[in-house]
Amino acid sequence: MSAALRIGMDIGGSKTAAVALDDAGTVVAATELGTVRGDDGVVDTAESAIVALATQTGVAPSGFASVGIGIPGQVDRGLGVVRNAYNIGVARLPLAQRLSARTGLAVSLDNDVTAAAIGAAHLMRLSGTVAYLNLGTGLSAGFVVDGVPLRGAHGVAGEIGHLAVDPRERPCPCGQRGCLETVASGSALRTYWPAGGDHPGRVLLSAIAAGDAEARAAYDALVAGAASCVRLLVLALDPHTVVIGGGLRLLGAPLVDGIRGELDLAAATSPFLTELELSARVQVLPADSSAAAVGAALAGNL
Amino acid sequence: MSAALRIGMDIGGSKTAAVALDDAGTVVAATELGTVRGDDGVVDTAESAIVALATQTGVAPSGFASVGIGIPGQVDRGLGVVRNAYNIGVARLPLAQRLSARTGLAVSLDNDVTAAAIGAAHLMRLSGTVAYLNLGTGLSAGFVVDGVPLRGAHGVAGEIGHLAVDPRERPCPCGQRGCLETVASGSALRTYWPAGGDHPGRVLLSAIAAGDAEARAAYDALVAGAASCVRLLVLALDPHTVVIGGGLRLLGAPLVDGIRGELDLAAATSPFLTELELSARVQVLPADSSAAAVGAALAGNL
Numbered sequence: 001m002s003a004a005l006r007i008g009m010d011i012g013g014s015k016t017a018a019v020a021l022d023d024a025g026t027v028v029a030a031t032e033l034g035t036v037r038g039d040d041g042v043v044d045t046a047e048s049a050i051v052a053l054a055t056q057t058g059v060a061p062s063g064f065a066s067v068g069i070g071i072p073g074q075v076d077r078g079l080g081v082v083r084n085a086y087n088i089g090v091a092r093l094p095l096a097q098r099l100s101a102r103t104g105l106a107v108s109l110d111n112d113v114t115a116a117a118i119g120a121a122h123l124m125r126l127s128g129t130v131a132y133l134n135l136g137t138g139l140s141a142g143f144v145v146d147g148v149p150l151r152g153a154h155g156v157a158g159e160i161g162h163l164a165v166d167p168r169e170r171p172c173p174c175g176q177r178g179c180l181e182t183v184a185s186g187s188a189l190r191t192y193w194p195a196g197g198d199h200p201g202r203v204l205l206s207a208i209a210a211g212d213a214e215a216r217a218a219y220d221a222l223v224a225g226a227a228s229c230v231r232l233l234v235l236a237l238d239p240h241t242v243v244i245g246g247g248l249r250l251l252g253a254p255l256v257d258g259i260r261g262e263l264d265l266a267a268a269t270s271p272f273l274t275e276l277e278l279s280a281r282v283q284v285l286p287a288d289s290s291a292a293a294v295g296a297a298l299a300g301n302l
Numbered sequence: 303m304s305a306a307l308r309i310g311m312d313i314g315g316s317k318t319a320a321v322a323l324d325d326a327g328t329v330v331a332a333t334e335l336g337t338v339r340g341d342d343g344v345v346d347t348a349e350s351a352i353v354a355l356a357t358q359t360g361v362a363p364s365g366f367a368s369v370g371i372g373i374p375g376q377v378d379r380g381l382g383v384v385r386n387a388y389n390i391g392v393a394r395l396p397l398a399q400r401l402s403a404r405t406g407l408a409v410s411l412d413n414d415v416t417a418a419a420i421g422a423a424h425l426m427r428l429s430g431t432v433a434y435l436n437l438g439t440g441l442s443a444g445f446v447v448d449g450v451p452l453r454g455a456h457g458v459a460g461e462i463g464h465l466a467v468d469p470r471e472r473p474c475p476c477g478q479r480g481c482l483e484t485v486a487s488g489s490a491l492r493t494y495w496p497a498g499g500d501h502p503g504r505v506l507l508s509a510i511a512a513g514d515a516e517a518r519a520a521y522d523a524l525v526a527g528a529a530s531c532v533r534l535l536v537l538a539l540d541p542h543t544v545v546i547g548g549g550l551r552l553l554g555a556p557l558v559d560g561i562r563g564e565l566d567l568a569a570a571t572s573p574f575l576t577e578l579e580l581s582a583r584v585q586v587l588p589a590d591s592s593a594a595a596v597g598a599a600l601a602g603n604l
Contacts, residue, residue, distance in 0.1 A: 128455055129452075129455055129459075143539075150431075150447065150539065151540070152431060152540020152541070153430055153431055153540050153541060153583075154540055155540070156536070156578060157431075157538070157540035158538070158540075160537055162537060162574055162575075163534060163537050164568075174573070175572030175573055176571065176572045176574070176575065231465065231466075232465060233538075235458070235462055235464060236459070236460070236462055236539070237452065237454060237538070237539075238453075238454020238458045238459035238460075238461075239454070239455060240455040269477050269478065270476050270477030272464055272476035272478070273476070273478065276456070
């Protein structure tokens, strides 16, 4: 195998997905393992993923070209430090340096949603401006313009989940009220449809089919909130494509059809919105894509 | 004089400002004239501005390197066509072609707010990501990232004035209700403080000083709405700087201080917002800057 294989990794709250990409950007190996929380646990998890990919590809663990990591929290790319990644038990971790010291590999970090935006644009062969809307436990977005990610001044570009615009004004852990994340996210589903358990997205559609009115209300709020996000992304940045990603994309076609329906309904009263062709810009990331891992592998050079 | 002088022009509803820039991007001549409405009027106005700059600089009218024009409405840069620029009486005008045929010069068009964003970043020597918030008759934004404008897929990037997020739900000419433009714009001031006449921004502060309660209410709504726009721009794009521009910038320091005060008030309840240092990112475009004309001169190459 070529020594030019690049590793990309998506370290999430429960799982870590990792891939190896060849020069052409094709996934030649992939693995997934449980994320061990805490500073040492995260470094161990990342190292285990590299070893697994080495075994799969026949490349020595020290023989990869680079390692890119997409991770939640605030990422300082220059320092290779991640902060406030509470769902993996990390307050401040110089992950790039620690993993590099263990493996001898060049390691770079990126925000996981920015990495997913890069990966989605690559996997879905999208050009121009791409907005990636991450409907996961939280709500945020990532942007790629002509192949280049927009990261912003302080790494908070795309944090639209904390725009306080919902008239219900539900409290948000960020301290504000009415944030979009209190409406359109997995955590909103958990809070306002507690019967759905820890992974409400997996049982939401069947509960609605069984006539659960609370599930229906939670779903309708999710769809309306996600449509608001698409309008916001289009009016702010005018992307060619808005990709729906994140864990809730497993809701699949009904979610995307619902979002498109909301967008068309709003456009029906507004020639301005009609001309923007909002619903035609919406696509969903295929369910089996490791967009963040793929994007993380590519992100080091972008 | 050098033959490399570039002309930039900002064709507005009442006035057209034009400048000539040297190779270093310095303004070496400037003129301003009334805009004549309609297709022929706009072409005549642009030609007159070129002739005036030729007289000032001693360059023959055909001797300039290029002409860049910032103009309201929807701009197709590739075709050099502007559409739906109602405040200058234009439905569809191939302005680049017509002006080029008359003058022999290379002419390019850009959205006026995008041109202003480019010009503001240049004149204020701002690097990184710059968001330009145009508080004019309407409300919109323009973006420059590392010197390159973000124009979007269909030239509507920055149309945040038509995000429907205001709970008062006032009707907007776009067909929606509660658009940000119904709160934070010159047209909102005219509508909700009719005593202010056609140019309410010019008399607003003196009316407030004289105890006019309606003027006060309109001003407070303007400041709160502009602060919402800054939050939105920062959470969406994470710009290093948000420049307040447009006609209402003549409100000057009180407007900027008011916006900063609103931002700090909201941040006081939210550690998340506090960390974003919103108010520190806000600057105002100097009152005498021809940002859109300067940016239009530069925009052809960007």
